[in-house]
Amino acid sequence: MSSLIRRVAITGAVIALGTAGLAACGSPNDADSSSKDGKVIALLLPESKTTRYEAFDRPIFEKKVKELCSDCSVKYYNADQDAAKQAQQVDTAINAGAKVVVLDPVDGPGAGGMVKSAQDAGAKVVAYDRFIEGADYYMSFDNETVGKLQAQALEEATGNKGGYLQLNGAPSDPNAAQFKKGAEEVLKASGMKLLTKTSYDNPDWSPDNAQKYVTDQLSKISPDQIKGVYAANDGQAGGVIAALKGAGVAANALPPVTGQDAELAAIQRIISGEQYMTIFKSYFIEANKAGEVAVALAKGDDVTGTTDFQGVKSFIFDPVVVKKDNVKKDIVDSGLFKVSDICTADYAAACKAAGLS
Ligand code: GAL
Numbered sequence: 408m409s410s411l412i413r414r415v416a417i418t419g420a421v422i423a424l425g426t427a428g429l430a431a432c433g434s435p436n437d438a439d440s441s442s443k444d445g446k447v448i449a450l451l452l453p454e455s456k457t458t459r460y461e462a463f464d465r466p467i468f469e470k471k472v473k474e475l476c477s478d479c480s481v482k483y484y485n486a487d488q489d490a491a492k493q494a495q496q497v498d499t500a501i502n503a504g505a506k507v508v509v510l511d512p513v514d515g516p517g518a519g520g521m522v523k524s525a526q527d528a529g530a531k532v533v534a535y536d537r538f539i540e541g542a543d544y545y546m547s548f549d550n551e552t553v554g555k556l557q558a559q560a561l562e563e564a565t566g567n568k569g570g571y572l573q574l575n576g577a578p579s580d581p582n583a584a585q586f587k588k589g590a591e592e593v594l595k596a597s598g599m600k601l602l603t604k605t606s607y608d609n610p611d612w613s614p615d616n617a618q619k620y621v622t623d624q625l626s627k628i629s630p631d632q633i634k635g636v637y638a639a640n641d642g643q644a645g646g647v648i649a650a651l652k653g654a655g656v657a658a659n660a661l662p663p664v665t666g667q668d669a670e671l672a673a674i675q676r677i678i679s680g681e682q683y684m685t686i687f688k689s690y691f692i693e694a695n696k697a698g699e700v701a702v703a704l705a706k707g708d709d710v711t712g713t714t715d716f717q718g719v720k721s722f723i724f725d726p727v728v729v730k731k732d733n734v735k736k737d738i739v740d741s742g743l744f745k746v747s748d749i750c751t752a753d754y755a756a757a758c759k760a761a762g763l764s
Contacts, residue, residue: 576639666685
């Protein structure tokens with residue numbers, strides 16, 4: 408379908424179906440800033456239950472592209488954790504003339520077909536945050552180290568003893584396997600003991616699944632046996648804490664819970680003592696680099712400074728552990744959140760105690 412016909416078809420769909428129809432067509436979510444003759448760059452993100460994608464990755468990337476290239480436009484798509492929808496979105500982007508496809512895949516190992524369609528159409532593919540074999544470039548953090556840092560924090564918080572629960576990310580996400588590998592290297596050699604036969608792989612990273620999983624465990628395990636919880640990200644940490652509180656554990660008696668993503672709600676929980684730590688993988692570093700690489704590729708310029716990661720030219724960044732005592736330095740001073748974002752009425756006292764107000 409030509410891009411003109413597609414655009415007309417999409418307009419019809421919008422009139423007939425409203426935004427639900429628009430999303431179902433795999434068209435850009437909004438803010439399609441395409442200029443007819445300019446360089447089209449597509450950004451495809453995997454889901455929206457984790458707040459980082461809409462709140463940071465997307466706007467930082469779009470701003471960077473705008474800053475570096477006046478005749479570039481960004482077409483943005485969010486797959487809502489649906490791999491088939493994401494494949495359609497890649498096709499839509501290619502038909503719309505995308506010459507660079509920045510892709511954070513829902514299903515990493517299954518993303519080969521999308522890479523091939525894009526490359527066959529002459530586009531370059533940048534695997535964003537999650538690895539894809541055969542991509543032209545890849546950028547992410549050292550994900551095994553993320554898992555190790557989370558697990559080491561749990562050892563530290565529990566005094567390296569007692570029973571724990573373990574909630575990992577989605578099996579379709581290659582990062583989840585790396586977080587788990589790093590974490591288990593530490594946890595299996597630790598003085599702590601997994602309270603279940605196997606750890607839990609959350610199929611879509613969702614907080615709801617995490618809450619349900621822990622609630623189910625609490626029908627078999629008493630809350631005071633749980634001395635710590637390894638949760639691979641903040642969304643899940645939120646679900647874990649809700650389940651524990653739902654089972655009657657007081658806010659000041661919660662076991663240490665890990666996280667990742669430096670979500671606002673998690674930073675507030677860290678300040679109030681409900682969550683032990685999170686991992687901040689700077690969206691500024693990652694999304695700005697993605698914007699730079701995408702613009703260089705769109706203009707046909709060289710991309711320099713890469714390292715090799717499994718045969719793909721890559722940029723691998725360092726994660727930062729965040730606990731109560733470095734929220735100011737690594738979250739506020741880095742520009743991620745303002746004190747006024749974190750220290751809302753419910754957190755005013757905790758903020759004051761933590762020296763944040
Ligand atoms: C991972 C990503 C994490 C988190 C998670 C949930 O791939 O590295 O930062 O966002 O997905 O979507």
